[in-house]
Amino acid sequence: MHFGASDIYIEPGPNHYIVQFRKYGKVFPSGQLPIDLGDRIISFFKFKSSLDISEKRKPQSGSFEQKISDCLYSFRISTLPSVYKKESLVIRLFLQNASYPITSLCYFLPTAEELLKLVSKSQGLILFCGATGSGKTTTLYSLVKYCSETLGRHVISLEDPVESSQSYMLQIQVNERAGVTYASGLKAILRHSPDVIMIGEIRDEETAQIAVRAALSGHLVLSTIHAKDTVNCIYRLMDLHISIEEIRQAAVAIIAQCLIHLKDSDSRKAIYEILADDVLHDAMKAIIEGREYQLPVERTLEYQRAWIESGKDQVTTNGSIR
Structure with missing residues (x-):
């Protein structure tokens, strides 16, 4: 949130998950996650979005809202199966009730x-x-x-x-x-x-x-x-x-x-x-x-x-x- 990212990418590799942020149209690397931790994070976001946690062969999409530091955010979730038999996750962030002159x-x-x-x-x-x-x-x-x-x-x-x-x-x-x-x-x-x-x-x-x-x-x-x-x-x-x-x-x-x-x-x-x-x-x-x-x-x-x-x-x- 403090980075000002519009999207968060969690993508599987052969030995770990790669985490990246998108800001102003550019993608910035953030780090790596162990496979077991990445799996748990993806399952958590699927659960929050009322998606089928057990279904990993088909694309799914959903959303949920969460209040952070007195600001309400919408998290739009999209999953996609990959060749590594793991899911890729994209999280799109929207500040709710935000409009500007x-x-x-x-x-x-x-x-x-x-x-x-x-x-x-x-x-x-x-x-x-x-x-x-x-x-x-x-x-x-x-x-x-x-x-x-x-x-x-x-x-x-x-x-x-x-x-x-x-x-x-x-x-x-x-x-x-x-x-x-x-x-x-x-x-x-x-x-x-x-x-x-x-x-x-x-x-x-x-x-x-x-x-x-x-x-x-x-x-x-x-x-x-x-x-x-x-x-x-x-x-x-x-x-x-x-x-x-x-x-x-x-x-x-x-x-x-x-x-x-x-x-x-x-x-x-x-x-x-x-x-x-x-x-x-x-x-x-x-x-x-x-x-x-x-x-x-x-x-x-x-x-x-x-x-x-x-x-x-x-x-x-x-x-x-x-």
Whole structure:
């Protein structure tokens, strides 16, 4: 916990278990465990997660919560059998009820102001894309907390899994065994009169269609989607059989994000590539006309990252880099 790790790996070798930590996307070796001690530790975490301790041939996953130093943590557990006839264990750590002001997450303050302006809209679809571990969920939690506590809106989330319990909104866990999929869960949420809906991820055609309909019918919908960048998010929605006209009407903003390490500091901040307002309109128009659209270079993540690394990271009051 004091190291600030997001994941703990306990992996079997021929004569011992290897323990490693993940922090900020990098894996750090921590030490070794004797086979018998490693077996007992893995059995303990399986027991805490209500998994089958005797089953070692199949992958299993579960979770439990534990209070440590007055802070409540969620431990997400995953086991995987290995060639050494021993199980590998991964523990993902989540601080519960943790959310941060968007101004503390953004590298550029004008970007935070632009994001708050976007979520202040009464309806529409706001999509985030970025690599795994780029902070998308942290950004979503921050923005929906602003919607709930500052704007006074009713917020419901649908997640798989719920990564961090948040007291300011109603959170629904996807449970496919019980028939609660993203699509069916989203239909049920719409009957609970939400103002803002947070969807953990748009994975399939049906979820995409319901999310767009919700955005068009007076709800603000925030979600993530797998795509290379902001412009390719539009094509990804089209792959999910959302028409360009529906996207044009529903989309408020499409946002890509990544994390950068701060110089002389053991922390990170987020930078954002925002496709909204005039540039979103221009992108839609180009796609409708069958033309390739290129985002203005100064808005791209690549340009922002290069500018920061050059040591010239000044911004104007409207959020552009100079």
